[in-house]
Amino acid sequence: MSDWVFFADHRAEILGATLDHLTLVLIAMAIAILIGVPLGMFIVHRPTLRAVALGVANIFQTIPSLALFGFLIPIPFIGGIGKRTAIVALVLYALLPILRNTYVGLTTIDHAVLESAEAMGMTRAQILFRVRFPLSLAVILAGIRTATIITIGVATIAAAIGAGGLGTFIFRGVALVSDSLILAGAIPAAMLALLADFLLGLLERRLRVT
Amino acid sequence: MNTKPALSSKKIIELREVSFHINDILTRVVISDISFSVAEGETVVLLGRSGSGKTTLLRLMNGMLLPSKGEVLVEGHSTRDWDLIRLRRGIGYVIQEAGLFPHFTVAENIALVPNLEKWQRARVAARVEEMLRLVGLEPGVFATRRPRELSGGQRQRVGVARALAADAPILLMDEPFGALDPVTRAELQREFSGLARRLGKTIVFVTHDLREALLLASRIILLESGRIVASCSAQDFLCLDHPEVRAFTASLDVAPGVPK
Numbered sequence: 001m002s003d004w005v006f007f008a009d010h011r012a013e014i015l016g017a018t019l020d021h022l023t024l025v026l027i028a029m030a031i032a033i034l035i036g037v038p039l040g041m042f043i044v045h046r047p048t049l050r051a052v053a054l055g056v057a058n059i060f061q062t063i064p065s066l067a068l069f070g071f072l073i074p075i076p077f078i079g080g081i082g083k084r085t086a087i088v089a090l091v092l093y094a095l096l097p098i099l100r101n102t103y104v105g106l107t108t109i110d111h112a113v114l115e116s117a118e119a120m121g122m123t124r125a126q127i128l129f130r131v132r133f134p135l136s137l138a139v140i141l142a143g144i145r146t147a148t149i150i151t152i153g154v155a156t157i158a159a160a161i162g163a164g165g166l167g168t169f170i171f172r173g174v175a176l177v178s179d180s181l182i183l184a185g186a187i188p189a190a191m192l193a194l195l196a197d198f199l200l201g202l203l204e205r206r207l208r209v210t
Numbered sequence: 211m212n213t214k215p216a217l218s219s220k221k222i223i224e225l226r227e228v229s230f231h232i233n234d235i236l237t238r239v240v241i242s243d244i245s246f247s248v249a250e251g252e253t254v255v256l257l258g259r260s261g262s263g264k265t266t267l268l269r270l271m272n273g274m275l276l277p278s279k280g281e282v283l284v285e286g287h288s289t290r291d292w293d294l295i296r297l298r299r300g301i302g303y304v305i306q307e308a309g310l311f312p313h314f315t316v317a318e319n320i321a322l323v324p325n326l327e328k329w330q331r332a333r334v335a336a337r338v339e340e341m342l343r344l345v346g347l348e349p350g351v352f353a354t355r356r357p358r359e360l361s362g363g364q365r366q367r368v369g370v371a372r373a374l375a376a377d378a379p380i381l382l383m384d385e386p387f388g389a390l391d392p393v394t395r396a397e398l399q400r401e402f403s404g405l406a407r408r409l410g411k412t413i414v415f416v417t418h419d420l421r422e423a424l425l426l427a428s429r430i431i432l433l434e435s436g437r438i439v440a441s442c443s444a445q446d447f448l449c450l451d452h453p454e455v456r457a458f459t460a461s462l463d464v465a466p467g468v469p470k
Contacts, residue, residue: 113310
């Protein structure tokens with residue numbers, strides 16, 4: 001009960017942290033989509049580049065998030081503590097699901113459709129944009145959805161390097177041994193993730209063609 | 211039986227000593243040293259068992275494959291020299307699975323090549339309607355449907371309409387009616403036979419069904435293991451004395467020499 005009183009009393013702060021968190025996530029997702037989707041399209045017909053791109057994205061996803069933040073801090077220009085470093089790390093984290101789903105979606109198309117498209121005289125570019133891309137929107141969005149959930153989660157850790165967001169409540173709560181503080185960060189973060197998952201799930205269903 | 215004579219002796223498609231092999235772990239020879247030509251207005255049926263090379267021959271004709279040896283000439287020019295996009299826009303192509311675009315309506319599917327060729331909107335719409343009527347589908351009902359809402363027979367009719375939409379002079383068809391139930395298949399064969407006669411196009415039709423070949427062909431080319439073993443008119447085909455011919459006619463339950 002005292003938790004809810006705490007939340008009510010500090011609702012301005014909690015809202016501020018939530019908006020901070022959302023900003024981090026939205027900026028990182030926008031950049032990750034703007035890099036990941038075109039890159040996914042680019043590697044469809046370039047097998048060596050595909051191996052490199054997917055390999056690099058995979059490496060960044062495998063490094064534990066806190067460690068990745070740590071690696072980035074000493075790097076000049078994109079490093080240091082604060083929001084910019086956090087966003088760089090979040091983008092790198094979100095890249096693999098988006099890139100991989102874009103690539104898989106574009107290449108897992110009914111073979112009869114691709115054969116007909118080629119036989120009727122569509123160029124490779126026309127097939128990519130008018131056939132492959134529209135038919136893979138649902139799969140691409142599934143990748144964006146996964147990346148968004150991951151980003152919302154990893155962004156809570158960004159507080160550890162001074163980027164703000166809901167993680168600040170969690171870390172402060174752990175340091176001060178205060179359940180209310182922890183929950184003030186954890187509950188909104190969890191709700192953000194669930195809401196994003198639900199809304200993007202609806203959109204994904206709408207885009208499904210077959 | 212299709213006894214329509216060729217419109218002229220002009221060779222629309224010509225194969226000169228064409229061979230095709232696939233280089234895998236072992237080299238597999240799919241087609242060996244094949245030469246034949248298709249005259250304007252002819253309907254040539256490539257008949258053969260699965261694996262006899264007939265689909266490969268079709269793909270060599272629109273440049274989806276290039277020959278390992280020899281030349282494939284379309285309208286006098288080698289497929290190696292053709293702008294393949296131009297070549298394919300001038301050839302209608304129908305496959306067994308239809309391959310309609312699931313994210314397009316029936317009308318958009320049929321309008322594909324006309325739109326690629328940047329026809330005017332009104333002309334495209336009129337042509338789509340004309341094509342739907344040609345294949346026996348009521349435009350008002352079917353134009354806005356999606357492929358997933360169609361039966362197999364309807365999808366294949368749309369596939370044929372799509373192949374005819376840009377009025378390409380050549381039609382390549384790879385077992386187009388093979389995936390249909392026998393009743394629908396017979397229906398489409400009959401309708402297509404009449405259609406083909408009226409349109410005067412140069413048609414190469416691949417099948418493993420002798421009955422279909424006899425119904426549609428002005429000439430049958432029988433393939434076995436990548437080689438031509440027989441090439442003659444549909445009427446003469448039944449009289450030929452060759453083991454592979456006999457294997458096919460036996461499947462008809464008709465005694466050789468008895469015209470169908």
